[in-house]
Amino acid sequence: MRSRLVALLILPVLAACSSGPAPAPDSGTSRLQADAEFLQRRDGSAEREYERLLQNAAPGDRGPLLIQIGRCRLGKGDAQGAIAAFDEAAGSSLPEPLKIEAWYRRGLAHNFLWRPDRALVDFKRVLDAPKDARESAVKSDEFLYRLGVTYLRLGMAAEGRRCLDQIVREHPESSDAPEARERLALKAIYVQIARTNEVTATRRASEARAKGLSVEVLASTSSPGDRLVVVGRFAKFEDAVRELDRIRGLGYTDAFPIP
Numbered sequence: 001m002r003s004r005l006v007a008l009l010i011l012p013v014l015a016a017c018s019s020g021p022a023p024a025p026d027s028g029t030s031r032l033q034a035d036a037e038f039l040q041r042r043d044g045s046a047e048r049e050y051e052r053l054l055q056n057a058a059p060g061d062r063g064p065l066l067i068q069i070g071r072c073r074l075g076k077g078d079a080q081g082a083i084a085a086f087d088e089a090a091g092s093s094l095p096e097p098l099k100i101e102a103w104y105r106r107g108l109a110h111n112f113l114w115r116p117d118r119a120l121v122d123f124k125r126v127l128d129a130p131k132d133a134r135e136s137a138v139k140s141d142e143f144l145y146r147l148g149v150t151y152l153r154l155g156m157a158a159e160g161r162r163c164l165d166q167i168v169r170e171h172p173e174s175s176d177a178p179e180a181r182e183r184l185a186l187k188a189i190y191v192q193i194a195r196t197n198e199v200t201a202t203r204r205a206s207e208a209r210a211k212g213l214s215v216e217v218l219a220s221t222s223s224p225g226d227r228l229v230v231v232g233r234f235a236k237f238e239d240a241v242r243e244l245d246r247i248r249g250l251g252y253t254d255a256f257p258i259p
Contacts, residue, residue, distance in 0.1 A: 021068055040094035047072035067102055074105065094219040096128060100129045108250045110212065114257070116153035123147050141167050141174035149183060152259040153237040160259075174233035178222035183259040185221045188233030189240050193221070193252040201227035211250050230258070 021035045034049035050068045057065055070085035086106035107122035126134055126143065134143075148163030164180040169244060171177060193215075194204045201217045208215045213231050220226035231247055236238040240257040247255045 006170075011086060017075065020148070021071075024147070032067070038068060041075065043072040043075035047076070052134075056247040060093065062096060063089045066092065067098060070102075070109070072107055074112065075111055079109040080158055082106075082109040090119065096133040097137040100134055104138050104143065106209065107150070111146070111153075114237075116150045116237065119146075119150050120154060123150060141171035141176050144171075145174075145176035145180055148180065149259045152183065153189075169259075182220060182222040186218075186259060188235075189217070189237055190218075190228075190230035190232035190234065190258050191240050191244055191247055191255050192228055192230050192258050193255045194229035195226055197225060198227050201229050204229045208250075208252075213247065213250070228258075231255075 003176065009094070019186050021038055030049065030053055033044055037046035037049055047069055050072065052228055054065045054069070066085045066089035070082040070089065073079075073085060074082040083106055086102045090102040090106065092100065103122040103125045107119040107126070110116070110119040110122065119243060123143075123146070126138065127147070129137075141194060144163045144167050148160045148167070151157075151160030151163060161184060164184050167177055167180040168184070174180075193208060193213075194201065196204065198217075205215045205217050208229065210233070214234070216230050218228040218230055220228055232240065234243070234257075237257060244255060244257060
């Protein structure tokens with residue numbers, strides 16, 4: 001089962017599988033089998049099926065298949081492999097919505113690798129695309145959330161908060177709205193080491209302090225009753241990323257930077 005880290009990031013990775021497969025002219029049984037594996041989140045099996053189809057694909061079929069291969073790789077946590085697939089897809093002959101999707105999902109993969117600067121390059125391509133094509137490629141609330149978090153990671157607080165506030169105001173029923181509110185409430189950049197109830201959070205914080213970590217316990221605005229156990233505060237996102245390996249080395253293997 002994917003952890004909460006995966007769900008939040010990639011921001012990224014859950015979004016890699018948040019919509020149906022990219023359409024392709026190939027509608028035969030083999031493609032249907034590959035899509036079925038993908039929709040069941042059997043990413044490794046689906047990737048193999050798509051790669052097999054790619055070997056004999058017509059030029060017009062390659063781009064959509066490459067997008068699916070990238071999504072499978074991102075779902076497995078292979079962000080580098082996903083970027084390679086999205087690079088090739090973006091360079092192929094694609095309808096505009098699929099080209100936008102390739103940019104968007106490549107941005108997700110860069111965020112997975114803690115590269116918000118590269119993610120923003122692709123997200124700006126998406127942002128500059130025609131509105132109709134963009135909205136047919138990715139849901140507006142999904143894109144706004146990931147764009148907003150990317151801005152925050154780059155220290156562009158005003159731009160990031162504007163995106164997140166727009167989700168809360170215009171898409172209050174979105175599955176990303178609670179997380180948008182949570183990130184709006186953050187006062188700094190942290191590394192999250194646990195999310196749990198108040199009693200357990202207090203205990204986990206004490207254990208972390210005993211290991212030499214500077215820890216705070218924050219109330220969650222997305223899940224009332226939950227507490228976030230965080231290390232920080234960090235002035236820059238890259239400072240949190242540099243500290244991440246040390247924190248994980250102390251046993252907090254699911255730790256990740258927020259926002």
